[in-house]
Amino acid sequence: MKKKAVTLFLAITSLVLVLVGCSGGADEGSASQDEKTIEFMHLWPEGSSAQHHKIIEDIVADFESNNEGVNVEVEVLSNEQYKDKMKVLSTSNELPDVGMTWAAGYLEPYVEGNKFASLDDVLEGGLQDSFVSGTTEAYAIDGTTYGLPLELNVAPIYYNKSIFEENGLEVPQTYEEFKQVVATLEENGVEPIALGNKDRWTGSLWYMYFADRIGGPEALTEAIDGNGSFEEPAFVEAAAKIQELADMNAFNAGYNGLSDQEAKSMFMSGQAAMYMIGTWDLPNYTTNEDVPQDFRDSVGYFKFPTVNGQGDQSSFVGGPGVGLFVAENSDVKAEAKDFVSFFVEQWGERSVQDAGVIPATKVDAESMDLPQMYVDVLNDLNNASNITLFADVQMSPDAAEVHLNQIQALFGGEITPEEFAEAHQEAMSSEE
Amino acid sequence: MNRLGYIFLYLCLGLVAVFQILPIVWLFLFSLKGNREIFAGSPFALPQEWKWENYLTVWEGGIGTYFFNSVWITVVAIILTSLLASMATFAITRMQWKLSSLVLGLFMVGLMIPIHSAIIPLFNMFLNVNLIDNPWSIVITYTAYNLPITMMILLGFYYTLPREIEEAAIIDGCSIHRLFFRIILPMTTPVLSTIVIINMIYNWNEFVFVNTFISSDQYKTLTVGIQNFIGQYMTDWGAIGATLIISLLPILLAFIFFSNKVVEGISSSAVKG
Amino acid sequence: MNKVMSNKWMIAFYVLPALILVGILIFIPLGLSAYYGLMDWNGIGDMEFIGMENYITAVQDMKFWDSAFHSFLLAFFSTLSLIVYLAISMILASKIKGADLLRKIYLIPMLLSSVAIAQLWIKVFNPSNGILNKMLMGLGVDNPPAWLANPDIVLYAIFIPILWQYAGFYILIYYAALKNIPESLIEAAKIDGASPLQIAYRIKLPLIAGVVKVTIVLAIVGSLKYFDLIYVMTGGGPNGASEVMASYMYKLAFSTNDFGYGSAIGFLLLVITLIVTVIVRKLTADKEELQY
Numbered sequence: 003m004k005k006k007a008v009t010l011f012l013a014i015t016s017l018v019l020v021l022v023g024c025s026g027g028a029d030e031g032s033a034s035q036d037e038k039t040i041e042f043m044h045l046w047p048e049g050s051s052a053q054h055h056k057i058i059e060d061i062v063a064d065f066e067s068n069n070e071g072v073n074v075e076v077e078v079l080s081n082e083q084y085k086d087k088m089k090v091l092s093t094s095n096e097l098p099d100v101g102m103t104w105a106a107g108y109l110e111p112y113v114e115g116n117k118f119a120s121l122d123d124v125l126e127g128g129l130q131d132s133f134v135s136g137t138t139e140a141y142a143i144d145g146t147t148y149g150l151p152l153e154l155n156v157a158p159i160y161y162n163k164s165i166f167e168e169n170g171l172e173v174p175q176t177y178e179e180f181k182q183v184v185a186t187l188e189e190n191g192v193e194p195i196a197l198g199n200k201d202r203w204t205g206s207l208w209y210m211y212f213a214d215r216i217g218g219p220e221a222l223t224e225a226i227d228g229n230g231s232f233e234e235p236a237f238v239e240a241a242a243k244i245q246e247l248a249d250m251n252a253f254n255a256g257y258n259g260l261s262d263q264e265a266k267s268m269f270m271s272g273q274a275a276m277y278m279i280g281t282w283d284l285p286n287y288t289t290n291e292d293v294p295q296d297f298r299d300s301v302g303y304f305k306f307p308t309v310n311g312q313g314d315q316s317s318f319v320g321g322p323g324v325g326l327f328v329a330e331n332s333d334v335k336a337e338a339k340d341f342v343s344f345f346v347e348q349w350g351e352r353s354v355q356d357a358g359v360i361p362a363t364k365v366d367a368e369s370m371d372l373p374q375m376y377v378d379v380l381n382d383l384n385n386a387s388n389i390t391l392f393a394d395v396q397m398s399p400d401a402a403e404v405h406l407n408q409i410q411a412l413f414g415g416e417i418t419p420e421e422f423a424e425a426h427q428e429a430m431s432s433e434e
Numbered sequence: 435m436n437r438l439g440y441i442f443l444y445l446c447l448g449l450v451a452v453f454q455i456l457p458i459v460w461l462f463l464f465s466l467k468g469n470r471e472i473f474a475g476s477p478f479a480l481p482q483e484w485k486w487e488n489y490l491t492v493w494e495g496g497i498g499t500y501f502f503n504s505v506w507i508t509v510v511a512i513i514l515t516s517l518l519a520s521m522a523t524f525a526i527t528r529m530q531w532k533l534s535s536l537v538l539g540l541f542m543v544g545l546m547i548p549i550h551s552a553i554i555p556l557f558n559m560f561l562n563v564n565l566i567d568n569p570w571s572i573v574i575t576y577t578a579y580n581l582p583i584t585m586m587i588l589l590g591f592y593y594t595l596p597r598e599i600e601e602a603a604i605i606d607g608c609s610i611h612r613l614f615f616r617i618i619l620p621m622t623t624p625v626l627s628t629i630v631i632i633n634m635i636y637n638w639n640e641f642v643f644v645n646t647f648i649s650s651d652q653y654k655t656l657t658v659g660i661q662n663f664i665g666q667y668m669t670d671w672g673a674i675g676a677t678l679i680i681s682l683l684p685i686l687l688a689f690i691f692f693s694n695k696v697v698e699g700i701s702s703s704a705v706k707g
Numbered sequence: 708m709n710k711v712m713s714n715k716w717m718i719a720f721y722v723l724p725a726l727i728l729v730g731i732l733i734f735i736p737l738g739l740s741a742y743y744g745l746m747d748w749n750g751i752g753d754m755e756f757i758g759m760e761n762y763i764t765a766v767q768d769m770k771f772w773d774s775a776f777h778s779f780l781l782a783f784f785s786t787l788s789l790i791v792y793l794a795i796s797m798i799l800a801s802k803i804k805g806a807d808l809l810r811k812i813y814l815i816p817m818l819l820s821s822v823a824i825a826q827l828w829i830k831v832f833n834p835s836n837g838i839l840n841k842m843l844m845g846l847g848v849d850n851p852p853a854w855l856a857n858p859d860i861v862l863y864a865i866f867i868p869i870l871w872q873y874a875g876f877y878i879l880i881y882y883a884a885l886k887n888i889p890e891s892l893i894e895a896a897k898i899d900g901a902s903p904l905q906i907a908y909r910i911k912l913p914l915i916a917g918v919v920k921v922t923i924v925l926a927i928v929g930s931l932k933y934f935d936l937i938y939v940m941t942g943g944g945p946n947g948a949s950e951v952m953a954s955y956m957y958k959l960a961f962s963t964n965d966f967g968y969g970s971a972i973g974f975l976l977l978v979i980t981l982i983v984t985v986i987v988r989k990l991t992a993d994k995e996e997l998q999y
Binding site: 443447450451454455457458460461464473474475476477478518519521522524525526528529530531537540541542543544545546547548549550551552554555556558559574575577578579581582583585586587589590591593594600604610614624625627628631632635638639657660671674678681682685686689690693696697 | 711712713714715717718720721722724725726728729730731732733734735736737739740743750795798803807809810811812813814815816817818819820821822823824826827830831836838841876879880882883884886887914915917918920921924925928931932934952953956957960961966970973974976977980981984
Binding site for chain 3: 085086089092093111112114115116117193199200201202254255256257258259260261264268273398399400402403407408410411414416
């Protein structure tokens with residue numbers, strides 16, 4: 003009896019081990035000795051970002067055929083899953099050879115932890131000049147660049163021309179005019195602004211523009227890196243302006259509980275007149291066939307107005323989106339660097355033409371057949387006096403969390419502008 | 435109860451039933467709409483244009499492989515969990531040993547771990563034994579993480595099994611294995627069906643572990659297939675709805691099957707008991 | 708009899724496979740997570756041992772206690788809701804016409820994944836287009852609340868889908884337990900002239916008491932570590948108004964690079980759950996175990 007039990011137990015355990023063990027080793031033998039594999043992780047799944055995905059596939063295929071004996075193994079995750087997986091992989095020191103990173107605050111701990119390789123050598127051979135100035139800088143720490151940006155976005159205010167026409171409204175140039183627009187729309191029973199502030203960075207954009215207009219283009223960046231203070235009157239006033247708009251019912255009902263997606267849908271179904279979002283949304287208003295033609299035709303955009311006669315309308319909130327990194331401990335670092343360099347070269351024109359991405363590399367808008375709104379945005383970008391990087395991207399993740407929560411509280415009227423400023427200053431000073 | 439009472443009771447029951455059916459109707463309509471209609475329109479409005487192409491999109495996204503993986507991983511994990519949980523519960527409730535309550539306590543602690551605490555250590559462990567990007571890591575993780583809750587559910591039932599049966603069996607010279615596999619296990623068919631349903635839902639809908647441990651497309655499951663439609667700035671909700679409907683059908687069928695077993699098992703064990 | 712049923716080899720054979728699996732895949736990660744809790748680590752660079760500092764910070768962290776309070780509220784409501792599920796199960800398990808079909812229909816929403824449930828309830832709660840507010844406005848309510856935006860309401864609003872999500876789970880368990888009661892006992896009571904309510908309360912309830920106790924523990928443990936819908940529907944917001952322990956822990960460990968601190972919170976979550984469970988078990992302890 004005893005013996006039988008032991009045998010059975012051993013049999014089951016070894017069966018499990020064999021099953022598990024066998025399949026565990028299966029992957030290993032396949033790669034031959036001199037073939038090199040670059041693991042590449044990105045966040046543009048085929049289902050949601052078909053064109054992005056296709057361009058990447060093409061670039062990878064071209065790279066593989068140009069480089070005999072090098073394979074690129076691609077893993078695709080959705081945005082949030084991507085961030086989670088980066089975290090898991092970094093704890094085990096298993097980052098992919100090439101992956102995507104965000105600028106500044108996201109990048110910093112990876113650089114400090116010596117996880118990302120310097121890309122200065124990649125930029126040296128003239129590649130630096132192909133980037134729009136100011137974009138690679140967002141990926142640089144102490145003068146060394148660790149990421150090659152792929153996108154460059156600014157956030158204008160999109161508006162529905164037909165709604166403006168019906169209500170006899172003009173594009174506002176000043177905050178006073180803007181308030182007048184809001185008041186008229188509100189009186190006529192139209193939601194003035196669609197805002198999904200569950201995502202928090204959406205509300206942050208509004209605050210950043212007020213801070214920029216009132217405090218000047220450098221103010222926010224200085225306050226974040228410790229050379230200024232969030233308790234300066236300009237920031238308190240910017241926060242007060244947010245609450246002023248909120249009190250005027252400028253934003254749709256329940257904005258603090260709505261996602262950006264829901265707010266966007268309100269704008270896109272004509273339920274709200276204005277909507278602030280990054281230029282990554284341009285395809286929705288130009289080329290996306292799923293959106294009715296008459297709606298696309300009725301969308302325009304304008305620059306954030308001046309406030310109290312202050313501020314420069316060609317100063318934008320925005321910045322580069324994702325960029326490519328190469329892992330410091332990669333076994334194929336040289337090949338990986340070749341790959342990222344090849345990638346950004348190929349990416350530029352194709353991304354804007356096929357996927358409607360505004361790339362961080364310079365593009366010649368004249369030579370391409372682009373919708374008018376793209377041409378306008380590219381022109382605005384060329385003439386931009388300043389682009390302030392999204393606050394939550396600039397800040398360290400800890401400070402960003404405070405900022406974003408405070409944004410929700412500010413919009414919700416739970417705190418005063420002074421408390422808002424105080425909480426920010428506290429968070430910044432605890433950064434050391 | 436009088437006639438009026440019955441009418442009232444059925445009215446209430448019927449109303450609740452309608453409420454419980456509506457989500458499925460909603461999901462089906464959802465799967466045939468585009469983003470704009472999904473978010474701006476009324477949830478139960480019929481689609482303005484029936485976007486059957488959502489299903490085509492999903493199909494072209496390679497759902498077949500995901501589907502197959504979901505099925506076999508779910509099934510294997512259910513079998514392992516049900517068997518191991520039944521065996522352990524049997525030993526804890528029916529056999530006599532000093533440490534039984536301590537061991538039971540250990541299993542209960544296993545119930546309490548938040549998965550986000552576990553995920554990074556687990557990844558590290560699987561990495562060390564070369565089980566990353568291997569579907570078996572998913573199978574054994576599902577099994578282990580469902581064992582505590584499965585045992586908890588079994589526990590209440592095992593305590594109520596009449597002792598006379600096993601006493602009689604042992605006196606007749608029946609071995610423990612025979613007692614467990616031939617007598618006890620069949621007697622617990624109703625609760626086994628219950629835990630199969632519960633495990634099935636858990637395994638079928640799980641995605642955190644799959645996303646973390648699996649990187650190759652060939653091993654991913656249906657829930658990860660949904661992620662395919664979530665983009666950096668844009669999400670194709672209609673296609674997600676279609677994926678949800680497709681992934682709902684098999685467990686709906688399996689659920690109806692096992693749901694009948696909950697009752698059938700009882701009548702058969704009642705005869706034996 | 709005793710000799711057979713206390714055979715050490717047999718006990719090992721039946722318990723060890725499950726125990727080893729749980730030991731390796733749950734207890735080792737648990738230990739590691741407690742260990743990471745002793746570190747100052749962002750999960751990316753080098754870690755530094757700082758002893759109990761994270762745990763001390765946690766004890767003084769008001770945000771943590773707020774989230775713990777929210778989790779406890781959820782546990783309380785989950786436990787209360789068991790009464791409703793038990794009542795429904797009693798009706799479904801009694802011999803009324805159509806009970807079988809009704810039971811299947813009632814359990815269908817349980818099959819939906821959290822992704823679907825979250826989307827559904829987001830549509831229910833939408834302040835201007837949502838089903839709920841459209842109904843309220845139809846009834847003449849002028850300013851229906853913004854359910855997920857109002858910090859005073861959001862927590863209770865989001866409890867509703869959470870409780871609803873688990874209804875099927877408990878009904879299924881209660882149903883199986885009730886069907887397990889031998890018909891003869893109920894028939895005997897009927898012959899003695901007991902009313903359906905008396906049968907439910909005096910006979911059925913005591914007989915499934917063991918199962919009910921288990922579900923109480925499951926409801927409490929499940930609530931204290933609950934994460935899914937909170938994360939998808941509100942992200943813990945606005946400004947932490949619907950944060951629960953697990954979502955707070957997730958934010959720290961995965962979003963804000965406080966991996967060490969997040970691990971400490973995760974471990975505290977487990978300790979708190981354990982303490983509550985032990986108390987509940989003591990409170991519901993019964994001297995004799997019932998058998999049919």
